[in-house]
Amino acid sequence: MKNASIKKYFGNTPKSSIETPSSSSHANENNNKRSREEVEVSEYEIVGDPTLRKPINDYSINIREEVRRRYITKGACQPKAHNFPKTQICGQLRKFQKTWFDRFCWLEYSASKDAAFSLWCYLFPTGNRHGDEVFINHGFRNWKKAFENFRDHEGGQNSRHNHARVQFELFKDQRHNLDNVLSQKFKQDEIVYRVRLTAVVDVIRFLSKQGLAFRGHDESISSNSRGNFLELATLYCERNDEVNKAFNSKSYGNNQLTSPKIQKEIVNACAAEVRKIIVNEIKDKFFSILIDESRDCSIKEQMAVVLRYVDDVGEVIERFVGVVGGMLPTLVHHL
Incomplete structure (x- = not known):
């Protein structure tokens, strides 16, 4: 009997498992690469300049918390020693003031765009209101009334910025975070x-x-x-x-x-794994089926099934694959 016959007894092999070695190898490499991307965070992913960052929601959900954790550890981008450029606004030259960093701990500055951003709103975006988008994606550049605009962005207790602040603080306090406590218990x-x-x-x-x-x-x-x-x-x-x-x-x-x-x-699961090993060992070799039928005291038929074949070194191998009840059709269905 050939491989087609043994598939008759043990079921067809999925298409993916009989592809050529080269195609299978490429598929495995691609799958492994995607898996690594979904569970690993590269050090190059954590960018200091807010303008150059990838939106937090574009990260896979599997690594999003790790990305947040790394940005929190890194801290807000506040280059106090930077030489802030002046911009003509309403007839006067104005620039970003480093003293704003002391008043607003969430405030970030992008040197590449000369714009201000919010770290909290970036890590925990809760809406797409125009004012929020400015401090997350586009950057704020109106230095004339910057202090007042920063206060307006913070808003009241129900503002999106305040919701982001609460999530930020809960995320930092992992020990007392309910989600973290439950997660640790489940682990x-x-x-x-x-x-x-x-x-x-x-x-x-x-x-x-x-x-x-x-x-x-x-x-x-x-x-x-x-x-x-x-x-x-x-x-x-x-x-x-x-x-x-x-x-x-x-x-x-x-x-x-x-x-x-x-x-x-568990015994059935172990038996299934053993049968898989036997089938993979036979592959496309010739084999025969040995069946020994007997009846118990209740006159119930039981058949012991053994596969006999020759391995790669020329040794005759006999593998017991199970005991089934009934006639041959039942045996074929069982195997």
Whole structure:
């Protein structure tokens, strides 16, 4: 039988996985590049001059908080030693005053455009009103009444600038930020869950490899022998403090990962991975199917299925792929 026949039993391979090595390599490189761009922030992304910055909402949502964090760490662009140029406004030469930096901590100056911007409104834009756009995208350049315009931009309690200020301060106070507290709690729960899941998978892999039964006749807490799975999991906890804490941590009853249903799901997942490895090992080689049928005490048919083939070094390999019930059509559907 050829590769087309083995696909009949194990399902068709997705188109992307049978592309030429070169096209697959280019696709993987492009995907990896896009993934890196979505989760990594380059040092060149953090620009001091407000005019040259990319709008905050143009960043991927995956890295937007990191961009904000870096700009906050860098601080507002306030070049106090800069020689501010003079501009003819209403018949008089006027220029940006460095003393404004002391009064308005959010104020930024762009040397390339000779314009003023708002760091808070840039990091946390809350609207597209004309006045806000000036301090975010275009830049403010009317130095005649600059101080009054800066005060007007700040506005009252419900102004967009004030909303941006509140978000700015909450973002800086990460320890007491509710979103951050919840995020940290979820991360800690995820770590505990991974430790618990890894321990359960280790126990299941051991029992499966040794061909041992999982369940016990009496799995109650008062039982002296609760079955191989629970007893081995208990021994694992006694030998490993981290696993013990994970199993004894406060978690919902359906999150302990010790129920028979969860055991079967993990076993089936392991079996599926093993079958994938066997199929990839056979590839387009010739193979044969060995089937041994038997009946249990309830006269229910069960078939043990084995694939036989020759590997790359000429050795005959036999791989057991599962036990299924019913006739051959059921076998084909199962595989």
